Amino acid sequence: MRRLALIPLAVAAVLLPYGLDRYAIHVVDVAIVFALLGIGLGLVMGVAGQVNLAQIAFFGIGAYACAILTTRAGLGFWVAAALAVLVAVAVGLVVAIPALRVQSHYLGIVTLGLALAFINWITNTPEAGGSEGISDLPVPPMFGIDLTSEHLFYYLEIVVFAIGLAFALFVVASPLGRRMRAMRDDSLAAGALGADIPLLRVTAFVLSGLYGGLAGVLYAGLIRYVAPETFSVANMFLLLAMVIIGGRQSILGCVAGAVALSLLREVLADFSVYAQLGYGTVVVLMVVFAPTGLAGLPRLLRARLSRHRSGERAELRPFTPDDPAPVQGGGDMLEVRGVSMRFKGLRALEEVSLTVPAGQIRGVVGPNGSGKTTLFNIVSGFYVATAGRVLLEGDDVGGVAPYRLARRGVARTFQNLRLFGDLTVRENLLVALDHTRTAWTWRYVALPHAVVRHDRALRDQAARLLDRYGLTAFADAQPRSLPYGIQRRIEIARAMALSPRLLLLDEPAAGLNGEEVLRLAEMVRSLRASGVTIVIIEHNMGLVMSLCDQVTVLSGGRVIADGLPGEVAVLPEVVEAYLGEPAYLSDDNEDAPEAAR
């Protein structure tokens, strides 16, 4: 049905130039260039969550490279255009390097600096024409079609734009885009689920460079003149305003914002002093009242309307146990040997050793601040231990990045839930189900249909997984709108979607009621029966006693006891450790922040 809706849209796009005069079509042509830029910025900022204020520089690099290659090096327009897009992509790669180190506003400052450096460079380089820019760019040849006519140039643009938009929508809806959105919402959790964070960030910047370069080339062909002012920081903020007003998390929103603001800019051309002020005001109003932009308005209105209606509440269905399977891997699944962890002066762990045989349910208990979560963070790769070794099935995995460990079969949940807030429950699982390497990404360009097939297979798996964990009714809800107990269930389902051999559960019973705790215990036993080794941090001693095969007690960063639950519970030092801190039954806030990496 929705495909049919595209036909009138396409007809309108084809007929549009017939109704416009030369000036109006020029305005539309410029708007399309900005829409392409908006898509690039939407991908890198809205989808991948990378604050990129160098988008206008990518645009400029595309345009300038095209101008320099045609006028100075004498290349044909299309050869120069192809090279110019490549140059923009290469610069995108370079700009991505700081993104590997810094994030959020720091990244914003770095990219802004790069944009300023670009302006400085073109203003001061004679080859780039200095502040006068480069004029007299050649007209792009096109099989005898005269592209000096802006009406005809429009068709070239609209084709590039349609392909660009389709590719962007395809990427966003595909496993790659899902990973990027997961990284945006919580890069730590995404890493723990096997998303290759550094490569994803680079990919985001490459895409942004690609769209910037394309827009730059089209601009060069359209205006046939380039000068530094066009790529100024003021225009970067205009572009930013387009994306924010349109709704940065939606590609279509970015396009709508870019087109709307380009047209508005023309209307306000005679009042440019007030126009800048106006853009600023609109952006502030948008951020305050509709943070999801124009694209989010329909949903916002629907939510407001449906608040008054009481729908039937969806119910959490019971968990369906998996078929029992033999324990995967024999011997010791996890061995921690003499691990110490120091944060500056603080000693979080001191010479901790423990061995978890395959197929065991191991409990790790201890008072708040005893180092339990720190131990998990080391095992799952978030921290690198100051001393000691961590062995996974006999292989040293100290210092291995979280996403690599995830691919080797280590899954974890977090003490204070780390679900991807802006993804649906289904998408949360899909992110974890996708085991492809990032190197697989070339298929997005070369074999889009392989990606479609892959995505369909993932969706089938996700449907089975949702059903098994009784979550089908919530599949398309956002996790943060759901009750706490259900969110806990989702996090376990998401960790299990990795098909791990070792599952680390950090206080899975926190915040659950008695009934829910019983169901949790059943679920954990069933998971073990399906061949998974489980380590569980828990304060609920009832659960630990009934569930665990063996219990390790931590206190002050040291192992003070290790043995069968019944034996350990009566040891005097354990009792003392707990009585020394009688708040052990409380569920909330444990040790150090989850991770700092």
Place this chain on the structure above:
Amino acid sequence: MFPSPLHRILTAPAAVLSLLVLTSCSAPGEQAGAGESGTGPIKVANVNAQSGQLSSLGKWENKGVKLAIDEVNKSGGINGRQVQLDLFDDQGDPTVGTNLGRKIADGGYVAMLGTAESAVTLAMAPILKDAKIPNITSGQSPKLAGLKSPFLFLNAPTSVTYDETLAKYLVETKGLKKIALISNNGTYGTGEHDAFLASLKTRGVTPLADEVVTPDQKDFSAALTGIRDKEPEVLFIGAEEVESGLIAKQARELGVKAVLAGGAPMGTEPYLTTAGQDATEGAVVSSPYLTNDATEATRAFAAAYKTAYGEEAEVHGAKAYDGARILVEALKATGGAGGQKLADAIRATKYAGLLGDFAYDESGVGIHATQIAVIKSGELVPETAS
């Protein structure tokens, strides 16, 4: 079981593409430009920055143009037709300029006056040339003349003329050879820098220092300290009005004793007030329009300007006024027609203006001389050529 959203997205462009191919039989947008009809007002566009960094320049230019057009309309217009002057704001941005170029081409305008920023004019020139709309610009970059567009005319000499006259006076008349340069890397500053350096070179003079600053810089002590240590006799300033004033003021504060020299900006009111009277004393200025007191015509212009706007006239207003008057003369010759006829008429116009006697050559430059003045007690005193 799930209709994959991915699949839907992939098929979309195919649909759009096939439609494009189907309907690409006849091309749209081939209608001729409207306007140029024999009745109604004659439409003239004035494009100048009304906002942004260059807005003061743009406002002066607009005042000069408006004064000239108002005078024409008051005296009955051109062949009984009034001249309609529409102001467009280019924001000093070449891209905005190209947009406006299309707007003017489509709006039935016979000619365009402005802009004050060479980069904007350079960007607009190809569009106006294609649309056959003559443009009298206030820019003075040598690149404008270099375009050799038959539809582009300058209302003032290029930087080459300003600086050639200046270099000749300094080096040959005054015998000053220890010269330092400070200029900004904007379009105007670069043009001044290149032209003055070339003029020095032909006289065998190598500058002691050649400092480049940016157009929005406010503190020049680093560059000026370097210059002071070289002890030049002359400091050439290639920058816009306010920046030139700041440079002059800071140079004196740092103890630079050199004679200050520069182009038209250094004869203007904002320069004199920014720099202060002490700093400007003895400065050498090369400009085609030195004072409102020079001739009968300039006195009349200055008086009319003062009546209309309540402020003193200056060089930019005078340039723009001259440009507008030349356009009016040409329009009278063509009877209000535009296009190639109007361009030819402008080229043929011989006009005795405020800046001198205009006679256009092939490259669109109409005036080829500037005069030298020395600032004494805040007044420009013309230096009679030796």
